[in-house]
Structures are given as structure tokens and as C-alpha cells.
Amino acid sequence: MAQIATTKAGRAPLTREAVIHAAVRLVDQDGPEALSMRRLAADLGIEAMSLYYHVPNKAALIDGVAETVLAEMDISRAARGTWEERVRGLARAFREVALAHPRSFPLVLTRQLGSAVALRPIEAALSVLRDAGFDRATAVHALRSFVAFQTGSLMREFGASPALSGLSPSGVAARKDELERSQFPMVVEAAPLLAVCHHEREYEFGVELLIVALQQLRGRKKRPLKR
Amino acid sequence: MAQIATTKAGRAPLTREAVIHAAVRLVDQDGPEALSMRRLAADLGIEAMSLYYHVPNKAALIDGVAETVLAEMDISRAARGTWEERVRGLARAFREVALAHPRSFPLVLTRQLGSAVALRPIEAALSVLRDAGFDRATAVHALRSFVAFQTGSLMREFGASPALSGLSPSGVAARKDELERSQFPMVVEAAPLLAVCHHEREYEFGVELLIVALQQLRGRKKRPLKR
């Protein structure tokens, strides 16, 4: 009878996709620092060296994880509505992938992805901005500003967190003693606000800031941003 | 004759500061991936285990590197001028530290720093925004948007580069074959622009966007950002 080829061990032979999906599961569960060739191989019931048959090295494996996660982004949310609504839709779609993969998402943010899966959201964003009436160059600059803002925001929220921000409650409110505080009156004044970070609200605040700025840009039509 | 105490090896005993400075030099020269306890010890002419007398573990060492680099930021550039000029001054001061330490700066961007050295630029930024007339909450939100944008921008420029952007010349212009391109007409149209990224200009473009948005916010005085 016709049957899928099996290995001596009695399981279907591995594919690149199966390897990468196992890696996504591993990182989603235990974080990026837990991803090692040896641990991943153990999860798959093979030896570490066998992975090199399916993947050239660890870097390529990580790129595969990042691409698999990013591929889940729901681009369709940028399809309808005013250009402002479409921009918000894209921004939220990006953050929702992050929420679905909080442990893996830092890999999306720190890898330079060149494949089609990375081009898809770029295509969507450029469509929105061009439809809004921005010229090619402005659309690209605006896109890069959005990407930078989103990258920084989601890094703060999900991973390798950026400096100068998201000071945890223990960070400012509790940990600093009074003497040190007196050196930073503004920080002391804002301490209760700095101590908590409502990530979704901060994200949406920033997105609205950028949208307001683009509305201004559009108003001034041909005139460039003042230096 | 009075003399500084020396070790059997004939050098002055190490301090935490000397260890961290050596680490900064190491990372500035060979990048963060080259920083290992064993390599750093070798640079210092001691054994790896001796480092643990001065520093509790590698994470603390890296935090020390990040803080040392960030401490170089020239806050004084936010002291004079209109609030817009002061915001630009701070943004440039931050990027200039990055330019001075291109290999080390990703560590500043990916570590959560809680010490006074991290509070100094926050204090400066809050001063500018409060002087500009923003209330406490708005100042904190605006600061977080700026930090997110700067983090993402400088990650793209100097390190672990974010997805969806900075597609290198080889990334879009050259590497994609024609067939794949036709799936992404906007990307094809903008390919020459996507292929190059003038980091300083992109950074300043984004800073101006955020400033324009804040000017709008100030104009609408008491009215909140529309959702």
C-alpha cells in the first residue's frame, strides 16, 4: 500500500518548514534565549547535527522564525476606509501579531528580513500613503518613520526594552531614594506617570501623533517640512 | 616611598570601572558578540573567573557598558532656544552618542537602564516639554513616542536592524527577480528610494514629524488628540 516514507525511527522525514515551526513553538514557550540547535533537535527527537541538513545555520533558522511570525500579519485591515483609518489598521495589525507571539516578536524586530513576507506589509503601507496623495519620496520617508516608531514601541513592550523609558514601578516610584530624586525634579513630578506604561495607549498615542503630522504635511501640499 | 598597591603581576588592582571601560573598548572594536568573560579577561591580562570579583555576572557587565556609553550624552544641547530647537538638540545629542559608539549603541537600545545616568536625559526631555506648556501626562506620552521613534531609528542604523525597512540595495533593487516584483507594484515603483537609506535625513524627518504633531497638539490646547 502507498504510504508516506518514514525514517528508521518511524516518523515522517523532517522538512525545513517542520523545523522552523518547531522553533517558533519553542521560542513562543521559552523565549529566544532557549533556542539552541541542541534543544530544538531534542524537541524534534533527532540529533542536533541533523538540523544542518534542513537549515544552513542558526542565523537562517532565526530568520525563518521571524518570517513565519510576520507572515501572520493581517494586511487586509489596511484595505478600506479613509487613509487615516487604513494607517491605524496597519499599525494595529502589526501590534496584534506581536501580541500573538510576545516571546518571538523581538526576533521580528531585530532581524533584517528581505523575503516576500517582509515586502507584503511594505507594499500595503505604501499603497495607503500613495492613495492618500503623498509622493513617492514622502511615502517612503513616512513609512520609515512609522516603522521606527513601531519597532521602538514594540521593543519596549515585548522584549529587549529600550533605554530611557517604561521605567517600571520599582524603577522610579519605589527604588530611587529621596536624595537622588531631588536631582531630577521633573522625573519626581512625573514619577507616578512614569511608573506605569499602558502599552496599547502609548502605541495609539504615537500613531495619532504621526497621523496628525502627516495631515499637516498633506495640507501644506507641495511645501516641504520646515527644517 | 608611598606607592599604589600592586598585584603580584605588577599592575594596579582592577576596579569595576576599569573592567567596564575595557568592555566598552572591546565592544566598540569588535562588536557585542565578541564580548565574553573569557575574552575580556584575556584583554585585561587576568583569568575569566577574576571578573566575578568586580561584577556579579555578564548581564551586569553589559548594563555597565550601556550606562557608560549613555553617560556621554551631551544634555546641554537642550538648554537654549525655542522648545522645538531644544527638542532637536536632544534628539541630535542622542544620535551623536550613537555615532561615537556605533558598535556599542545597540546595547544602550536593548537594555533597561534604571540608574541616574538614564534619568538624566529623561529629566532634560521632560523639562523641555513642560516648558513648552504641555501638561505632565502629555509630556510623558510625547517623551515615550520620541524614545520609541529614536530607538527604532537607531536600531535600524546601528545594529540589530528592524524588519520592514532599510532594505539594502541588494535587498530590493538587485535581489528580487522581476516576477516576484510584479506582486508588489508599489515596492517596485519605490525601489530606487527603498534601496538607499540616508539615516541622518530619515532621523531628522521623523523628528520634524513629531515636532509638527506636538505643535498641533499645543494649538488645540486643552482638546485631546482625536481618536
Place this chain on the structure above:
DNA sequence: ACCTGAACACCGTTCAAGT
């Protein structure tokens, strides 16, 4: 075609011990 064993050159960290 797919997988493995042995080996190489690394890691961070602990701990008891040296001076």
C-alpha cells in the same frame, strides 16, 4: 536522501583554594 558520532573550539558560572 536523510541522519548520526565524535570532535573542535568555544561559552557563563560555581566553588574551594591560594596569596
Place this chain on the structure above:
DNA sequence: ACCTGAACACCGTTCAAGT
């Protein structure tokens, strides 16, 4: 007070070899 040797439990990767 400051440093070390030996050891433990890991890494990624190569390469010749197995089925």
C-alpha cells in the same frame, strides 16, 4: 582583598561515516 584552577553544564559547527 584580590585572584586562580579545576570543573560543570552548556554552546554552534564540521566532517567523515552510516543506512
